[in-house]
Amino acid sequence: MAHESILVVEDESDIQELLRFNLAKDGYRVQCTDSGEEALRLARSSPPDLVLLDLMLPGMDGLEVCRKLKSDSRTQHIPILMLTAKGEETDIVTGLELGADDYMTKPFSPRVLTARIRTVLRRAATEPFDEQSPVKVHDLAIHPGRHEVLVSDVPVCLTRTEFRVLQYLASRPGWVFTRYQIADAIHDGDAMVTDRSIDVQIVGLRKKLGEAGRYIETVRGVGYRFKESR
Ligand code: CA
Numbered sequence: 001m002a003h004e005s006i007l008v009v010e011d012e013s014d015i016q017e018l019l020r021f022n023l024a025k026d027g028y029r030v031q032c033t034d035s036g037e038e039a040l041r042l043a044r045s046s047p048p049d050l051v052l053l054d055l056m057l058p059g060m061d062g063l064e065v066c067r068k069l070k071s072d073s074r075t076q077h078i079p080i081l082m083l084t085a086k087g088e089e090t091d092i093v094t095g096l097e098l099g100a101d102d103y104m105t106k107p108f109s110p111r112v113l114t115a116r117i118r119t120v121l122r123r124a125a126t127e128p129f130d131e132q133s134p135v136k137v138h139d140l141a142i143h144p145g146r147h148e149v150l151v152s153d154v155p156v157c158l159t160r161t162e163f164r165v166l167q168y169l170a171s172r173p174g175w176v177f178t179r180y181q182i183a184d185a186i187h188d189g190d191a192m193v194t195d196r197s198i199d200v201q202i203v204g205l206r207k208k209l210g211e212a213g214r215y216i217e218t219v220r221g222v223g224y225r226f227k228e229s230r
Pocket of ligand 1: 010011012054055056057
């Protein structure tokens with residue numbers, strides 16, 4: 001049984017009830033509110049282990065709540081899982097860039113949601129990403145020190161930028177990144193990296209990786225993700 005606490009910010013009462021019921025059943029301590037202002041107050045006075053945040057709220061909207069949580073030292077470490085409606089890709093991108101960890105599009109199945117919550121909580125508990133440690137995922141081995149990528153033990157020759165994009169995505173499998181986040185992470189001072197040029201890098205990467213190129217998934221309207229290994 002889980003013991004973590006979850007703050008649910010959702011103004012639709014039937015969804016809020018459904019969430020409360022299912023999360024409590026899974027052993028989480030659940031607190032619910034239908035207002036962004038109240039959510040901030042609760043998160044500051046007793047920080048939960050995770051915030052489940054609906055983006056469409058009356059009054060202060062979810063993105064503003066996210067921005068405020070991430071800019072306050074008392075709450076910036078709390079992982080945020082956004083709840084969004086279909087067609088809110090622009091808001092999803094904004095939320096991820098503000099520091100939200102992941103999102104779920106409504107309607108969702110409670111089972112899928114609790115799996116996603118476990119993943120986000122697990123990520124929050126793991127060590128921060130270390131640029132120098134080798135990454136092994138699926139049949140890929142990435143050695144930052146040697147600047148080397150092996151697919152099923154066969155070396156693949158990548159450009160410097162392609163290597164950094166791959167290393168960045170593969171270091172956090174299952175995690176969605178926007179083009180801007182990728183560009184920001186691989187930017188190394190001398191070269192301009194625009195978000196459109198990220199698409200070009202991905203095309204090149206997939207081609208060079210061959211079969212393994214399928215691990216780089218496009219998340220329509222949002223960005224890219226390295227396929228999670230199970
Ligand atoms: Ca809503």
